Amino acid sequence: MRASQLFARTLRDAPAGEEAPSAQLLLRGAFVRKVMAGVYTFLPLGLRVLRKVEGIVREEMDAAGAQECLMPGMVPSEPWKATGRWQAYGEDMFKLTDRAGREIGLGPTHEEVITPIVDADFSSYRDLPVNLYQIQWKYRDEPRPRSGLIRGREFLMKDAYSFDKDADGLREAYRKMVEAYRRIFERCGLDFRVVEADPGLIGGDVNHEFMAPADIGEDLFVHCTACDYAANVQAASSRAPEGPPDEDLQPMNVVETPGRATIEAVSEFLEIPPERMLKCLLYRAGDGLVAVLVPGDREVNEGKLARALAPSAVEMLTDEDFRRAGLVRGFVGPQGLEGVTVIADPHVRAGANWVTGANKEDHHATGVNVDRDFRVDRWEDVSTVQDGDPCPRCDEGTLRVGRAIEVGHTFQLGTRYSEPLRARFLDEDGKEREFLMGCYGIGVSRIVAAVVEQHHDDAGIVWPKALAPFDAVVIPTNMDQEDVIRTAEALYGELRDRGTEVVIDDREVGAGVKFADAELIGFPLALVVGSRGLASGVVEAKFRATGDRRDLPVGEAAEAVPGLLAEAP
Numbered sequence: 153m154r155a156s157q158l159f160a161r162t163l164r165d166a167p168a169g170e171e172a173p174s175a176q177l178l179l180r181g182a183f184v185r186k187v188m189a190g191v192y193t194f195l196p197l198g199l200r201v202l203r204k205v206e207g208i209v210r211e212e213m214d215a216a217g218a219q220e221c222l223m224p225g226m227v228p229s230e231p232w233k234a235t236g237r238w239q240a241y242g243e244d245m246f247k248l249t250d251r252a253g254r255e256i257g258l259g260p261t262h263e264e265v266i267t268p269i270v271d272a273d274f275s276s277y278r279d280l281p282v283n284l285y286q287i288q289w290k291y292r293d294e295p296r297p298r299s300g301l302i303r304g305r306e307f308l309m310k311d312a313y314s315f316d317k318d319a320d321g322l323r324e325a326y327r328k329m330v331e332a333y334r335r336i337f338e339r340c341g342l343d344f345r346v347v348e349a350d351p352g353l354i355g356g357d358v359n360h361e362f363m364a365p366a367d368i369g370e371d372l373f374v375h376c377t378a379c380d381y382a383a384n385v386q387a388a389s390s391r392a393p394e395g396p397p398d399e400d401l402q403p404m405n406v407v408e409t410p411g412r413a414t415i416e417a418v419s420e421f422l423e424i425p426p427e428r429m430l431k432c433l434l435y436r437a438g439d440g441l442v443a444v445l446v447p448g449d450r451e452v453n454e455g456k457l458a459r460a461l462a463p464s465a466v467e468m469l470t471d472e473d474f475r476r477a478g479l480v481r482g483f484v485g486p487q488g489l490e491g492v493t494v495i496a497d498p499h500v501r502a503g504a505n506w507v508t509g510a511n512k513e514d515h516h517a518t519g520v521n522v523d524r525d526f527r528v529d530r531w532e533d534v535s536t537v538q539d540g541d542p543c544p545r546c547d548e549g550t551l552r553v554g555r556a557i558e559v560g561h562t563f564q565l566g567t568r569y570s571e572p573l574r575a576r577f578l579d580e581d582g583k584e585r586e587f588l589m590g591c592y593g594i595g596v597s598r599i600v601a602a603v604v605e606q607h608h609d610d611a612g613i614v615w616p617k618a619l620a621p622f623d624a625v626v627i628p629t630n631m632d633q634e635d636v637i638r639t640a641e642a643l644y645g646e647l648r649d650r651g652t653e654v655v656i657d658d659r660e661v662g663a664g665v666k667f668a669d670a671e672l673i674g675f676p677l678a679l680v681v682g683s684r685g686l687a688s689g690v691v692e693a694k695f696r697a698t699g700d701r702r703d704l705p706v707g708e709a710a711e712a713v714p715g716l717l718a719e720a721p
């Protein structure tokens with residue numbers, strides 16, 4: 153490819169409104185152009201990268217025994233209504249109406265399409281297992297599309313669906329997919345962690361996320377400093393503290409705290425650190441009321457709370473609920489709460505002499521102690537883990553919180569979809585059974601952005617060799633010198649003949665512009681042909697990742713390139 157013909161006008165500055173480094177660099181490097189919020193065109197350079205990610209994903213999925221198919225982007229509403237997801241997705245799903253008034257969706261995922269197809273064509277346990285995948289554009293009406301390709305409204309995904317006759321089969325299908333995912337992310341040059349994910353209200357099912365650590369990431373995950381425990385913050389636990397503390401119990405006292413209705417305000421007013429205060433939050437769970445207790449420096453994790461109270465739906469109390477229960481918002485404590493289920497986080501066991509609401513306007517109680525002053529009906533892990541908490545799995549480690557981009561998600565669905573869609577087969581005994589399903593997603597276009605987030609510097613992108621749009625760029629520095637152009641063209645031609653993916657920067661621009669663009673676009677290797685080097689019979693090879701330079705004799709340069717590329721990360 154000739155740079156003079158390549159459709160790639162690089163930009164000196166990123167367009168306003170793009171904050172993620174990957175979005176800025178992919179726009180500046182002419183990989184993508186924004187069409188509207190959350191929707192991008194892949195230009196020739198960007199499409200080459202996207203195709204390389206696709207190629208890796210396809211190879212590993214095929215090697216793991218999955219079979220590629222292609223489902224439509226447009227999906228009928230009926231099966232989505234049967235699984236409840238037409239309603240559950242709500243406005244996050246693009247919905248349209250055709251000329252006959254039929255409701256149609258743009259698929260954010262495809263369980264509702266593939267399950268009826270497998271059900272129609274496979275009727276016996278002898279047909280199983282099968283794993284079908286596709287690489288297809290997906291749609292999601294994000295309320296706030298941002299971070300370029302990380303959270304778009306149209307995005308390329310690989311999604312696979314496994315169908316098995318029993319739990320062992322499902323576990324084996326799942327294991328194969330997790331192994332394939334590890335190889336995919338390794339080959340893409342991503343630093344990643346496999347973390348335990350929030351199972352949501354489905355509960356119980358095994359579920360992992362593949363997280364690429366990045367400052368811009370929207371997901372928080374914890375990992376242990378000593379063992380391999382890692383989990384999404386929404387799902388993570390820490391080791392429950394020992395308790396009770398070795399501390400004399402004080403008598404309970406009620407003190408005035410005029411107008412102080414928050415932990416911070418009371419903590420400041422009474423000069424008591426937040427961790428000595430007892431946060432008491434009220435929720436409605438089904439028909440009942442629930443009080444949730446956590447130390448004042450911790451947050452209630454509503455995902456964990458929802459799982460602890462499932463299948464009841466959990467909602468915060470309204471002002472009307474407070475009034476009816478005779479409780480004062482901002483001054484609630486667990487003392488003497490009647491007709492309310494009191495749930496406490498294990499961290500509460502390790503504290504004593506709490507300061508909490510006195511159930512009276514503008515008053516708090518001090519010296520409040522569990523069992524003596526209030527009862528706990530259920531001990532449940534309902535708080536969000538914090539940086540520095542002890543690991544739940546080993547004795548030595550502490551948990552660290554990091555930001556990451558979710559690049560993959562694997563899920564043992566069980567009969568979550570086969571049941572409502574009545575997708576069944578006949579087992580060995582001639583009995584009808586529901587398929588046991590797994591689903592496995594990878595954000596193909598999101599990988600492009602995640603790799604840039606992890607591999608860039610001030611000058612631009614540093615593509616891992618496996619994803620770079622081209623392996624090398626040949627840069628003639630003096631376009632007015634015959635021998636420079638002739639040598640560069642010969643090198644370019646020879647590299648092409650040898651199958652190297654190479655660009656020659658034959659533009660009539662200064663060498664500085666060519667160097668800057670080569671670094672911005674991120675070719676793993678630059679081959680610089682200049683009059684000074686030629687005077688000593690050499691071409692200079694420069695590695696993008698390390699900045700290392702090496703002089704190659706002109707006659708041996710093309711031959712040396714495969715070896716140099718093998719050295720590049």
Ligand SMILES: [Zn+2]
Nearest residue numbers: 376379543549
């Ligand atoms: Zn650990």
